Amino acid sequence: MLIVRAEMLPFSWNLIMDIQMLLHYHFMQNAYVAGTLVALMAGMMGYFMVLRGQSFAGHSLANVGFVGATGAVLFGISPIIGLFIAGICAALGIHILNLTTRQSRQSDIASGVILSASLASGFLFIHLATAEYAANILNVLFGNVLGISDIDVSIILWSTLLLISVLAVIARPLFFASLDPAVAAARRVPVRLLSFGYLVLLALEVAVAVQVVGVLLIFALLVTPAAIAQHLTSRPMVALVLAIVLALLFMSLGLTIGYITPYPVGFFITTCAFGTYVCVRVGRFISKRLARTRFTVSTETKIGRIS
Amino acid sequence: MTDLSSTSVAVSLPSSLHSLIEVENAAVVLGGRTIWQNVQLTVQQGEFLAILGPNGAGKSTLLKALLGLLPLAAGTITVLGHPARRGNAAIGYVPQRRHFEADVHVRGRSIVRLGLDGGQWGFPLPFIQRRQARMAAARVQEAIDLVGATAYADRSIGELSGGEQQRLLIAQALITSPQILVLDEPLDSLDLRNQQGVAGVIRQVSRETGAAVLIVAHDINPLLAAVDRVVYVAHGQVEVGTPQAVITTETLSRLYNTPIEVLRARDGCIVVVGQPEEEISYHAHRAR
Numbered sequence: 001m002l003i004v005r006a007e008m009l010p011f012s013w014n015l016i017m018d019i020q021m022l023l024h025y026h027f028m029q030n031a032y033v034a035g036t037l038v039a040l041m042a043g044m045m046g047y048f049m050v051l052r053g054q055s056f057a058g059h060s061l062a063n064v065g066f067v068g069a070t071g072a073v074l075f076g077i078s079p080i081i082g083l084f085i086a087g088i089c090a091a092l093g094i095h096i097l098n099l100t101t102r103q104s105r106q107s108d109i110a111s112g113v114i115l116s117a118s119l120a121s122g123f124l125f126i127h128l129a130t131a132e133y134a135a136n137i138l139n140v141l142f143g144n145v146l147g148i149s150d151i152d153v154s155i156i157l158w159s160t161l162l163l164i165s166v167l168a169v170i171a172r173p174l175f176f177a178s179l180d181p182a183v184a185a186a187r188r189v190p191v192r193l194l195s196f197g198y199l200v201l202l203a204l205e206v207a208v209a210v211q212v213v214g215v216l217l218i219f220a221l222l223v224t225p226a227a228i229a230q231h232l233t234s235r236p237m238v239a240l241v242l243a244i245v246l247a248l249l250f251m252s253l254g255l256t257i258g259y260i261t262p263y264p265v266g267f268f269i270t271t272c273a274f275g276t277y278v279c280v281r282v283g284r285f286i287s288k289r290l291a292r293t294r295f296t297v298s299t300e301t302k303i304g305r306i307s
Numbered sequence: 308m309t310d311l312s313s314t315s316v317a318v319s320l321p322s323s324l325h326s327l328i329e330v331e332n333a334a335v336v337l338g339g340r341t342i343w344q345n346v347q348l349t350v351q352q353g354e355f356l357a358i359l360g361p362n363g364a365g366k367s368t369l370l371k372a373l374l375g376l377l378p379l380a381a382g383t384i385t386v387l388g389h390p391a392r393r394g395n396a397a398i399g400y401v402p403q404r405r406h407f408e409a410d411v412h413v414r415g416r417s418i419v420r421l422g423l424d425g426g427q428w429g430f431p432l433p434f435i436q437r438r439q440a441r442m443a444a445a446r447v448q449e450a451i452d453l454v455g456a457t458a459y460a461d462r463s464i465g466e467l468s469g470g471e472q473q474r475l476l477i478a479q480a481l482i483t484s485p486q487i488l489v490l491d492e493p494l495d496s497l498d499l500r501n502q503q504g505v506a507g508v509i510r511q512v513s514r515e516t517g518a519a520v521l522i523v524a525h526d527i528n529p530l531l532a533a534v535d536r537v538v539y540v541a542h543g544q545v546e547v548g549t550p551q552a553v554i555t556t557e558t559l560s561r562l563y564n565t566p567i568e569v570l571r572a573r574d575g576c577i578v579v580v581g582q583p584e585e586e587i588s589y590h591a592h593r594a595r
C-alpha cells in the first residue's frame with residue numbers, strides 16, 4: 001500500500017482532473033463502488049434501526065462480525081460467509097431471546113447477552129488462529145477499503161440488490177410494525193416475522209460492510225445519517241431518502257479525504273458523520289431557542305401595546 | 308377503496324336485520340387462568356358501550372377476543388355475521404396506550420396514514436399512482452378533521468401531548484370507516500380537560516359516522532352523556548345493561564363480593580364508594 005501511495009498523483013484544484021485521478025487506480029474504483037453500495041444499504045437499514053429504537057441490536061450485530069471474521073479465518077472459509085453466518089446466528093439468538101419477553105424494550109438485554117457471548121468466542125478464535133492473523137484484526141475492526149477485490153465488489157453488488165428488493169417489499173409493513181406493533185398485529189401484519197427479517201437484513205449489510213468500514217465503524221454509518229435525517233424532517237419518505245444521501249455523502253467524503261491524506265478512511269467517514277450530527281443538533285437547539293425568544297418578544301410587545 | 312362502498316351499503320341496512328357483534332357464552336383462558344366466562348353480549352349498530360371494571364379484570368382481553376386476537380376457550384363471537392377474525396377492516400382499534408416516546412420523529416399524518424394501507428406489501432410510489440395518492444391523502448385529512456387534529460397533524464408525534472396523540476390514534480382507527488370502533492382506555496393518563504375533549508371527539512365520531520363504539524374506561528363520568536349501555540367486567544363475570552341498571556349498589560356489591568355504595572350527584576355524576584383497596588383509584592374523579 002505504501003509503495004502505491006508513493007507514486008500517487010498530486011491533488012490539484014482542477015475538479016475533473018482530481019476525479020480522474022481518484023478513479024485512476026483500480027483499487028480506488030473498487031473502493032468507491034463498494035463504499036457507495038454499502039452506504040446505500042446503511043442509509044436504508046439505519047433509518048429503520050433508529051425508528052425501531054434498535055440501535056443497540058444493530059451495534060451488537062455489527063460487533064458480532066468480529067467473531068464471524070475471526071471464525072472464518074480459523075475454519076478456512078470466506079470472510080463474508082463467516083460474517084453472514086455469525087450475523088444470522090446472532091439475529092436468531094436476539095430474536096428467540098426476545099420471543100419470551102412481551103416488551104420490545106427488553107431487546108437490549110438480549111442484544112447485550114449475544115454481544116458479549118460472541119465477543120468472547122471471537123477472542124478465543126484469535127487465540128487459536130495463527131499469530132500472523134493477529135495483524136489482520138485491525139482490518140476486521142476498522143475495515144480495509146483499499147484492499148477490495150473484484151469478487152468482493154460483485155458480492156456486495158448482489159447483496160445490495162437482494163437487500164433493496166426485499167426491503168422494498170416489506171418497507172411499509174415494517175414501518176407499521178416498528179411504530180405501532182399492537183395495531184399492526186391486529187391488522188394481520190406479521191410483526192415478529194418482520195422483526196426477524198429485519199435483523200437478517202441487518203446481518204447481511206454488516207457482513208458485506210465489514211470489509212469496507214470494519215465492525216466498529218459500520219455502526220456509525222448506520223446510526224448517524226438516520227439520526228440526522230430524523231432530526232431534520234418528520235416525513236418518513238423524506239427522512240429515508242435523506243438518510244441514504246447523507247450516508248453516501250459521508251462515504252465519498254471519507255474515501256476522498258482518506259485518499260489525499262495518509263490517514264485511514266474509516267476515521268474520516270465517522271468524523272464527517274459525527275461532525276454533521278453535532279452541527280445539526282446544535283443548529284436545532286439554537287433555532288428552537290430563537291423561536292422561543294421571538295415568541296416571548298412578540299407576546300411582550302403585544303402585551304405592551306394592549307396596556 | 309372498493310370495500311369503502313360496501314361498508315357504506317352495510318351501514319344503511321336497518322339495524323333490526325342483524326346485530327354487529329354477538330357474543331355467545333364466551334370464555335377466555337390465559338396462562339391456565341379463566342379470565343371470564345359465560346359472557347353474553349349483543350351490540351347493535353351505532354350503540355355506545357362503556358366497558359368498566361377493575362385493573363386486570365379482563366377488559367382488554369374482551370376487546371382482543373372481539374378482534375380475533377385471542378382464542379376462545381368456549382362459546383362463539385360473531386362479528387358482522389362471521390366468526391371474529393384478526394385483521395377485520397370493519398373494526399377500528401386503538402389499543403391500550405402506548406405513548407410515543409419523544410424521540411419518535413414521525414409526523415402525525417403519517418401515523419394516521421398507517422391505518423389506511425400500512426399493512427400492504429410493496430413500496431408506494433406516489434409519483435406514479437398520483438390519483439390513488441391524492442385520494443389517500445384526502446381520506447387521511449378527512450379523518451384528521453373529524454378528530455380536530457389538523458393544527459398539529461404535521462408535527463412529530465413524539466412532541467405532542469397525550470391528548471393530541473390519542474386524537475391522532477383515533478383518526479388512524481377511523482380511516483377505514485369502520486362500523487365498529489374499539490378503544491382501550493383512550494382517556495387514561497389524560498388530564499381532566501383532555502379527558503373531556505377526547506370523550507367529546509369520540510361521541511361526535513360515533514354520531515357522525517354511525518359506528519358502534521366499545522370503549523374501555525376507568526371513569527364513566529366523562530362518557531355518561533353518550534353511553535347507551537355499560538359492560539361491567541369484574542372477578543370473572545360480565546354484567547351488561549344500562550348505567551342505571553348496572554352501576555348500582557346491589558350489582559357492584561355482588562360483582563366485587565364486598566359492600567359498595569353507588570351515589571349519584573345532582574349533576575348526574577356517579578360516585579362509587581367502598582371499593583376494595585387496590586381498586587380504589589378506579590372511578591377517578593369522585594372528588595369532583
Ligand SMILES: Nc1ncnc2c1ncn2[C@@H]1O[C@H](COP(=O)(O)OP(=O)(O)O)[C@@H](O)[C@H]1O
Pocket residue numbers: 337338342360361362363364365366367368369
Ligand atoms: N398473555 C397472557 N398470558 C397470561 N395472562 C395474561 C395474558 N394477558 C393478560 N393476562 C392476564 O389476564 C388478566 C386480564 O388482563 P387485561 O384484560 O389486560 O385486564 P384489564 O381489565 O386491566 O384490561 C390479567 O390478570 C392479566 O395478568
Ligand SMILES: [Mg+2]
Pocket residue numbers: 366367368403491
Ligand atoms: Mg387493559
